[in-house]
Amino acid sequence: MVGAGIVGIACAYYLVKQHGIGNVVLIDPRDPMSLTSAQSGENYRNWWPHPVMTAYTDHSIDLMEAIARESGERINMTRRGYALVTRRPLPVDLIEDLHRGYGGSADQPIRVHEAGSTCSYSPPVSAQWDQAPQGVDVLCDQAVIQAAFPSWAKDIRTVLHIRRAGSISGQQLGQYMLEAIRAAGGRLIRGKLAAIEKTAPFALGVETADGRFTLRANRLVNAAGPFFTDIAAMLDETLPVSCVFQQKISFEDRERAIPRNMPFTIDLDGQSIAWSDEEREILSEDAEAAKLLEPMPGGIHCRPDGAEDGAWIKLGWAYNERPSDPHDEDPVDPQFPDSVIRAASRLHPGLAAYVGRLPRGAHHYGGYYAMTAENWPLIGPMRTPGAFMAGALSGFGTMAACSTGSICAAWVADGDLPAYARPLSLSRYEDAALMSELSALSSRGVL
Ligand SMILES: Cc1cc2nc3c(=O)[nH]c(=O)nc-3n(C[C@H](O)[C@H](O)[C@H](O)COP(=O)(O)OP(=O)(O)OC[C@H]3O[C@@H](n4cnc5c(N)ncnc54)[C@H](O)[C@@H]3O)c2cc1C
Numbered sequence: 001m002v003g004a005g006i007v008g009i010a011c012a013y014y015l016v017k018q019h020g021i022g023n024v025v026l027i028d029p030r031d032p033m034s035l036t037s038a039q040s041g042e043n044y045r046n047w048w049p050h051p052v053m054t055a056y057t058d059h060s061i062d063l064m065e066a067i068a069r070e071s072g073e074r075i076n077m078t079r080r081g082y083a084l085v086t087r088r089p090l091p092v093d094l095i096e097d098l099h100r101g102y103g104g105s106a107d108q109p110i111r112v113h114e115a116g117s118t119c120s121y122s123p124p125v126s127a128q129w130d131q132a133p134q135g136v137d138v139l140c141d142q143a144v145i146q147a148a149f150p151s152w153a154k155d156i157r158t159v160l161h162i163r164r165a166g167s168i169s170g171q172q173l174g175q176y177m178l179e180a181i182r183a184a185g186g187r188l189i190r191g192k193l194a195a196i197e198k199t200a201p202f203a204l205g206v207e208t209a210d211g212r213f214t215l216r217a218n219r220l221v222n223a224a225g226p227f228f229t230d231i232a233a234m235l236d237e238t239l240p241v242s243c244v245f246q247q248k249i250s251f252e253d254r255e256r257a258i259p260r261n262m263p264f265t266i267d268l269d270g271q272s273i274a275w276s277d278e279e280r281e282i283l284s285e286d287a288e289a290a291k292l293l294e295p296m297p298g299g300i301h302c303r304p305d306g307a308e309d310g311a312w313i314k315l316g317w318a319y320n321e322r323p324s325d326p327h328d329e330d331p332v333d334p335q336f337p338d339s340v341i342r343a344a345s346r347l348h349p350g351l352a353a354y355v356g357r358l359p360r361g362a363h364h365y366g367g368y369y370a371m372t373a374e375n376w377p378l379i380g381p382m383r384t385p386g387a388f389m390a391g392a393l394s395g396f397g398t399m400a401a402c403s404t405g406s407i408c409a410a411w412v413a414d415g416d417l418p419a420y421a422r423p424l425s426l427s428r429y430e431d432a433a434l435m436s437e438l439s440a441l442s443s444r445g446v447l
């Protein structure tokens with residue numbers, strides 16, 4: 001297993017758990033879970049523009065629920081949902097997207113609560129994952145919206161509340177799986193895969209602090225996160241994956257702008273950030289910063305972070321679309337904290353208190369979304385016999401780690417695959433109908 005991020009760990013875990021294969025070695029020069037997996041917002045949802053991705057994440061959530069139960073809730077799974085908000089009244093296109101994404105599933109009903117109708121909506125009072133309703137509530141009644149979410153701006157006309165969604169502790173999940181891997185005889189080697197000889201078994205050149213050694217492996221899984229294409233290159237393969245840097249901020253919400261029981265909330269509407277004339281002038285002097293003067297896309301997200309009686313909050317905005325090289329220094333944007341606070345305060349007016357005054361100790365961080373153009377992962381065989389891959393998990397690798405691990409393990413061990421698994425492998429590029437369906441979608445589900 002090349003890479004001990006959440007994906008490599010999950011692949012090893014399901015080899016152990018579902019196929020009884022304990023002779024697994026994870027190679028990584030870093031601490032486990034310390035690269036992209038340490039930057040995750042740790043949110044999960046089963047909301048996607050296509051039923052394949054819905055089935056994939058639903059399966060992952062099923063597996064996370066099983067781990068939550070068997071570990072005595074060690075992975076801190078909560079479920080207050082994702083609230084997608086817009087100032088548009090009854091957005092028919094978004095409701096159609098919901099129907100397409102859920103594929104008419106009877107388990108995931110879509111309940112539209114129009115103004116004036118008797119409202120059966122149940123707000124997310126409890127964070128307990130096993131008490132949340134299934135499906136989606138579409139709230140179109142401003143009185144209901146304002147009663148349920150009094151801290152939001154009053155111009156919100158529609159809320160799509162995805163109920164099978166929430167947060168988990170990705171670090172706890174990884175730790176729990178690592179313990180099971182070790183208990184079954186699996187090992188973690190601190191070393192970097194530097195070369196692969198494609199003879200069977202593979203001869204892997206591993207660099208460690210003590211020098212280089214050769215490891216022989218019957219099967220190889222590429223789970224190298226942002227360095228996914230490097231491992232492919234060692235096998236003389238190219239993969240259609242690029243890396244896009246995304247950022248977040250977190251800080252102590254001393255002003256109590258965000259209620260602790262607010263679901264993960266996404267403002268879907270684009271906006272032009274309200275800069276003063278002076279700020280406009282300063283920003284326009286720098287070509288990079290000047291982009292912030294243009295109309296910006298929607299997708300700003302915000303949620304309370306940590307314990308219910310805590311005070312930290314997290315904000316993110318995946319507006320960057322430009323790929324960069326993960327071998328270079330991280331392209332951290334110093335303007336990001338200020339821009340995201342300003343833009344988020346449109347929906348959360350209480351956050352305006354932090355414009356230009358972000359609390360001391362605020363954390364600004366980021367990592368790479370390794371992604372394909374269609375924002376679907378690549379899980380399954382590589383072209384080289386005996387080599388497999390699990391990567392391009394973009395902004396969904398924490399939530400989809402379990403199903404990724406489960407299907408990658410099935411590919412490796414020649415086990416049964418669920419119906420959604422094949423389109424997530426390289427074989428989808430041979431399916432012209434599917435690829436044209438994906439390119440016609442209005443959303444790729446990037447958050
Ligand atoms: C800002 C941000 C927010 C996110 N929020 C969410 C979220 O809310 N929910 C969600 O589900 N997902 C989220 N994600 C996505 C999620 O974090 C990633 O998809 C996931 O962590 C990817 O895991 P990974 O194991 O593939 O990669 P990584 O965690 O990067 O692990 C890859 C490992 O491979 C190792 N490696 C690389 N090259 C070699 C080599 N040659 N030899 C040996 N080892 C090697 C690396 O050292 C690394 O440890 C977010 C990502 C970012 C950046």
